Amino acid sequence: MNKKGVALITTMTFLTVLFLGGSSYLYMVTEESRHTERQIDMQKAFFLSEAGIERAIWRLANDNVVSSETFKIKGTGEATNYLEDQNITVSITDQGNDIYQVTASAQISSSTRILNVLVQKNPPAKIFDYAYFINNWGWFYGGGITANGDVRSNGRFDLRSRPRVEGDIYAGFEIDDGGDGIQGSGGEAENQHPYSEVLEMPNLYNMSYYETLAQDEGGTIVVDGVTLVDGVFGDDAGEDGNIVLVGTSSNPIEIDGPVVIRGDVVITGTIRGQGCIYAGRNIYLADDINYKNGPPSPRPSSNNPSVVDQWVEAHKDDDLVGFAATESIVMGDYTATSGSDRWYANNYLFDMGDEDVGQDGIPDTDDTYEEDTIFQQQYEDLDGDGVKDNDYTWAEVQTQVPITDFANCPTEVSSFSDLATNSINRLDGIFYTNHAFAGRTGNGVHINGTIVSKDEAIVYRNTITINYDERIHSRYGQSSIINLPLPIVQKVQVIRWWE
Numbered sequence: 219m220n221k222k223g224v225a226l227i228t229t230m231t232f233l234t235v236l237f238l239g240g241s242s243y244l245y246m247v248t249e250e251s252r253h254t255e256r257q258i259d260m261q262k263a264f265f266l267s268e269a270g271i272e273r274a275i276w277r278l279a280n281d282n283v284v285s286s287e288t289f290k291i292k293g294t295g296e297a298t299n300y301l302e303d304q305n306i307t308v309s310i311t312d313q314g315n316d317i318y319q320v321t322a323s324a325q326i327s328s329s330t331r332i333l334n335v336l337v338q339k340n341p342p343a344k345i346f347d348y349a350y351f352i353n354n355w356g357w358f359y360g361g362g363i364t365a366n367g368d369v370r371s372n373g374r375f376d377l378r379s380r381p382r383v384e385g386d387i388y389a390g391f392e393i394d395d396g397g398d399g400i401q402g403s404g405g406e407a408e409n410q411h412p413y414s415e416v417l418e419m420p421n422l423y424n425m426s427y428y429e430t431l432a433q434d435e436g437g438t439i440v441v442d443g444v445t446l447v448d449g450v451f452g453d454d455a456g457e458d459g460n461i462v463l464v465g466t467s468s469n470p471i472e473i474d475g476p477v478v479i480r481g482d483v484v485i486t487g488t489i490r491g492q493g494c495i496y497a498g499r500n501i502y503l504a505d506d507i508n509y510k511n512g513p514p515s516p517r518p519s520s521n522n523p524s525v526v527d528q529w530v531e532a533h534k535d536d537d538l539v540g541f542a543a544t545e546s547i548v549m550g551d552y553t554a555t556s557g558s559d560r561w562y563a564n565n566y567l568f569d570m571g572d573e574d575v576g577q578d579g580i581p582d583t584d585d586t587y588e589e590d591t592i593f594q595q596q597y598e599d600l601d602g603d604g605v606k607d608n609d610y611t612w613a614e615v616q617t618q619v620p621i622t623d624f625a626n627c628p629t630e631v632s633s634f635s636d637l638a639t640n641s642i643n644r645l646d647g648i649f650y651t652n653h654a655f656a657g658r659t660g661n662g663v664h665i666n667g668t669i670v671s672k673d674e675a676i677v678y679r680n681t682i683t684i685n686y687d688e689r690i691h692s693r694y695g696q697s698s699i700i701n702l703p704l705p706i707v708q709k710v711q712v713i714r715w716w717e
Contacts, residue, residue, distance in 0.1 A: 259329035262304075266291070267333040270308040270322025271715075278318060278339055279709040283310055316340060317713075335715040341692070345370075345417050345670050346648070346704055349385065349686035353419050353600070353672040354570070354581050356389065361401075362678065366517055367668075367686025369404070372416045373580045384521075385686070388414040390580060416580070419672065422544045422652050423602040428496045429478045437475030437493055441465060446626055452480025452498070459498065460617070460624040462637070465489050470510045473539055482617050484624060485541075486637060489646075494540035494704060499618060501543040503550070503657070504638035509537035509646040509666075516666040516685035530689050538689055540648040540704050544601075545614065547649055549657025549676070551638035552615050559640050563656040564615065567675035570654065571610040573598045600672060601652045610654060610673075648690060648704065 269291060277283050286309040304324060311319045316339040323332040345351045349367030356371025363381035368388065375389035378396045383404025387393055388411045395405075403409050422428070431437075432449045439447035441463065452459040459481030465471035465488040473493035480498040490510035495501070513536050518529035541547065552561045575581045576588030577597045587594045593606040601607065621627055621634045631637055641660035648667045649655060656675035663678060667687045676682065690704065 256327075256329055259326035260331060263324045263326045263329050263331040264333070266304055266306050266324035266326070267322040267331045270306040270324065271320055271333055271335055273306075274308050274310050274320040274322065275335075275337060275710055275712070277310065278320075278337055283318075285310060331717070333715065333717055336713050338711045338713050340709060341711040341713075343417075343420055343704065344692055345419060346650075346668060346690050347692055348388075348670075349668055349684045350674075351417075351668070351670045352674050353579075354575075355673070357674070358383070360678070362681040364402075364681070364683045365404075365686075366684065367688075370414070370417070372419075373582065375412075385409070386411060390414060390416045391583060416578070419600075419652070419670075420650075421602040422496065422542060425478060425480070425496060425498055425544065428476060432476045432478045432496070435475045437477040438473070439463065439477055439495075440472040440474075441626075442469040447477045447479060450478045450480070451625075452478070458619070458623065458625065460619060462621065462624045462627045462631075463487075464626075464628060464637070465510075467510070482619075482624070483543075484617070484621060484634075484637060489539055490537050492535075492538045494542055494648075497541075497543045497545075499543070499545045500614075501541050501547045501651070502617070502634075502638070503541075503547065503642065503645060504634075506642055506644045507646055508644055509539075512537045512646055512666070516664070516687070518688065526688050530691075530694060534689060537646070538648070538687070539646070540650065542704070543651040543653070545651070546610075546653040547651045547655045547657075547671070548615055549645075549655070549659065550640040550642055551635050552657070553634050553638070554640055554658075561640055561658045561677075563658055563675045563677045564610075564612070566677070567610050567615075567654055567656045567673070569609060570673040570675065571607055571614075573600055573607045575600070607653075610656075614653070615656070648687065650704065 288305050288307045290303065290305060304326060306322060306324045308322045313319055318337045318339065320335045320337055321332065323330060347368065348370045349365045350369040352371045355373045356375035358377045358381040359379065360381060361379045366384045368385040369383055370388040372390040374391040375387060375393045377400055378398055380398050380401050382401035384402040385404055386409045387404045391413060393410050393412045399405055429450050437449055438445055446461065451461060459479065461479055461483055463471050463483065463485040467488050470488040470490045473489060473491040475493045476496065477493065478496045482499045482502065483495060483497045484502040484504055485507065486505040488508050488510050513533040518526045550561055554561045574589050574591065575598055576583065576585040578585045579597055579600060587597060595604065617634065621631060640658040643660045643663050645665045646667060650670045652672060654673040654675060655669055655671040659676065659678045659682060661680040664683045664685065666685045669684065
């Protein structure tokens with residue numbers, strides 16, 4: 219073979235290899251480009267499906283549910299976006315017990331993404347998982363204090379003179395026993411949780427949600443066969459909004475479902491049923507509050523989870539009542555200001571309540587804006603009324619009108635002290651307030667339920683025992699165990715998602 223032939227073969231071989239290599243490179247580049255484009259399309263489809271999930275959550279939160287829909291994202295102004303032409307398909311399936319499954323899908327070219335979430339509507343607030351929950355400063359001062367159940371404060375938690383806590387102790391800041399120690403399981407280091415997450419309190423300033431709830435569910439309060447409250451008690455019915463509720467063992471206060479009383483509530487005696495009393499101002503616990511048909515024991519026999527579950531199941535239909543005040547819960551006879559039986563909770567209470575608490579919403583933490591005399595509404599308006607609250611005064615403690623002007627006031631009552639006493643020994647119920655829980659007790663008082671409050675000023679005598687009512691714990695889900703619409707923090711909560 220001559221040299222020209224060899225050169226030709228070599229050249230053809232090189233060109234063939236170069237052509238094949240170029241074709242392979244071009245194929246690789248093309249495939250990589252197609253893969254990148256598919257990945258981009260997959261991401262775009264994901265974002266569109268996410269938009270579908272958000273739309274469904276908005277519908278659930280605003281009671282505007284449709285079982286299925288297909289929509290496009292709407293642009294604003296003159297700007298255009300080709301994603302606006304893409305369909306998003308969403309379905310909402312009611313699983314029962316306020317649980318909904320949401321499925322959203324979108325397709326870009328050949329790429330499809332399908333997202334699923336489980337959403338709980340009106341989830342129970344975590345703050346009701348504790349025997350004692352205080353938004354600001356938690357304090358157990360005295361060896362006569364016993365809490366059977368977990369306790370928590372969004373601020374610091376101070377304990378003195380060896381109180382007893384049979385449960386865990388949580389605080390948003392320090393837990394300080396002053397070197398005295400703590401009795402019970404709460405005294406063990408593994409059961410103390412300082413610097414825990416801050417739990418948001420529900421805001422009751424706007425009562426319209428609860429008024430609608432009370433009317434829709436037909437909540438009532440009946441005493442001796444007379445319906446005193448039918449859904450909402452207040453201005454719309456020509457009432458003054460303030461009411462006295464007195465129950466006896468033979469004629470208990472009977473509550474069924476949620477009710478709203480737009481003014482003050484003075485309550486004492488025996489109560490039965492399941493429901494929640496929402497007050498537009500204060501709730502006055504004038505004397506003992508006793509369940510007519512409550513559980514025979516305020517707590518399970520042990521904290522073993524299976525024992526607790528059995529106790530809850532056995533007593534889910536027994537009496538259970540919530541007392542929720544937009545302002546404060548006042549315990550005892552605040553008009554007794556002299557003598558050995560005087561109500562002197564004001565000595566502690568009147569140093570509390572100032573909303574100049576800073577960016578974290580908690581007093582005494584020396585954070586940004588705290589005690590700068592300027593009202594940062596975004597952070598410091600803890601009750602949502604748009605007005606800066608200062609320290610409590612007698613004006614916040616007293617009824618807004620004389621008790622003789624209250625609806626259903628007994629004819630023999632001429633003053634608040636005729637109904638109220640500073641010898642309270644038992645309070646059954648779930649007590650919630652956006653402001654203060656304050657007052658005077660008798661010797662050896664038992665509170666069976668929970669105290670949830672922004673501030674607390676309880677003056678107890680001898681001993682005070684708080685027994686947590688496990689029936690309201692969020693792990694059971696209120697709709698599946700009891701129909702007790704306690705104050706809610708958020709309208710919807712995503713509890714699981716998958717693709």
